[in-house]
Amino acid sequence: MLGDDGSPPSRAPWAKSAPAIFRRLWEGGTLERRDGAALAWLDWSRQTLAPRASFDCGDDLCILSSGLAFRQRPAEAGASQPISLVLPGDICCYTGVTGHAAQSSLVSVVAASVMRAPSRSVAALCERHPKILAAMLSNLATDNETAEELLISIGRRSALERVAHLFCELEFRLRRMGLARNGRYRLNLTQADIGAYLALSAVHVNRTIQELRRRGLVSGRGGDISLPDLGALRRLCGFSPAYLAADTLSEPRPVPQHLQAAVQAGATL
Amino acid sequence: MLGDDGSPPSRAPWAKSAPAIFRRLWEGGTLERRDGAALAWLDWSRQTLAPRASFDCGDDLCILSSGLAFRQRPAEAGASQPISLVLPGDICCYTGVTGHAAQSSLVSVVAASVMRAPSRSVAALCERHPKILAAMLSNLATDNETAEELLISIGRRSALERVAHLFCELEFRLRRMGLARNGRYRLNLTQADIGAYLALSAVHVNRTIQELRRRGLVSGRGGDISLPDLGALRRLCGFSPAYLAADTLSEPRPVPQHLQAAVQAGATL
DNA sequence: CGCCAGTTTGATATAGGTCAAGTGACGTGG
């Protein structure tokens, strides 16, 4: 798992041989070298998204490879509430895993690109590497917990805490992907975007960020965020990265039960 | 799927032979008679919960069989935000399915009971009935969408809309389980509970319900809710049951790809 | 009878929304 000290993940010996895009999948520690290699061998296609473009994954496995995107319901009346913020390395939607077509779709925030593997190939891959399915399910659970944390933010935290929490979360998630160092990262979200995500008005986001700056907890102009005192910022909003950890079970489960079951069911088909 | 007309689900011929507790699982239409029978054969144990009791599912498959419960993070400072409202028939937690230990735990609202099947047995069951795993994953996805709807409520809807939406959602979910008829159902939530769930103060929930009553959209005292004009209530809050539908794909997929894959992987182990 | 939890009512406070205007950076077309 990723420490709180800013160090990159250390326990993936084959990390260098596989594209960075798969970091989130192997971060759980369940994947082995051959799984990672197989993932890289999939017939991926790259797709680029213009800013503010809508995107449908269908049943395919799509991983954001650059840029930022919101997952949100097709805009109902008025402003729509983004449900999750998708960062590079995140699986865009889990329709292929759950077999359940989601209500939500992806909307890029800035220019972005997506790696896409057709559902058929993914199924074939999982045939031979069931741990990959397990890793995807683990990501699914983690991403749900992230959405739950957003719910807690909006339901219980003040504007100051919400923004602080978002900055802490982004620092962690981006660092995990190697996109943040020393509490600094690039964030291509407008204040209006942040407001939409955190259910605040753009104006109030502005004043809130100013307050964080005034307190010396956030600095940096434009899209360059810097968190000079991460500890204090985390304390302010009660951020704890536990909900972002890929796997809270300490023991490596060779094959998770549910998967083993499904796997063995193959014999009867 | 369940129509909007109050009729119970009609397409499960073996519905009468299996306990009502499994309705949510077969509602998706993927399960067959033998799957339902096998589910009922599992070595279930019943566990009763006192009001306001905390409950840990571990890796086991737990289904709420009566009462009500909140799923929530262990209370951080101050009031904790419930993440989802668990009704009879709902799977309490998906740790066993995803292999990911959840941060949240269950807290009963009133006296409740839970059916519990040990993870080992569930795995063995899925071995022979992979469609059951598929059904659980579908439930997982649906429950996530329900949580997303709560996020939208708290983020974007006024107090009046939030409460109205909750009442509409409960009507649908309880009717699906046979626990609501003609827009009437029993709800053992205090106004303070409703407030905790919807991120409103108890006082404001009270005034909001009064307003709904004044408008003739809600009636009934105590825990007995009656929605005399469901159509108007739904219009008020923009409720649409789409997000609650178990399966939005019209064609019955015999075995979902991801499962097929895992299943066939069994041969290689 | 008296307690308790839940509900109701009123008075007051405030976090955050809305509206409106102004600034600064950046790109585009003449």
Next chain:
DNA sequence: CCACGTCACTTGACCTATATCAAACTGGCG
């Protein structure tokens, strides 16, 4: 090179939905 439009950010004035506090009222129950 300059005029212009646009988009993000900023600031100020004002407003309102909802919270908070406090006190009654209600109904069940030991």
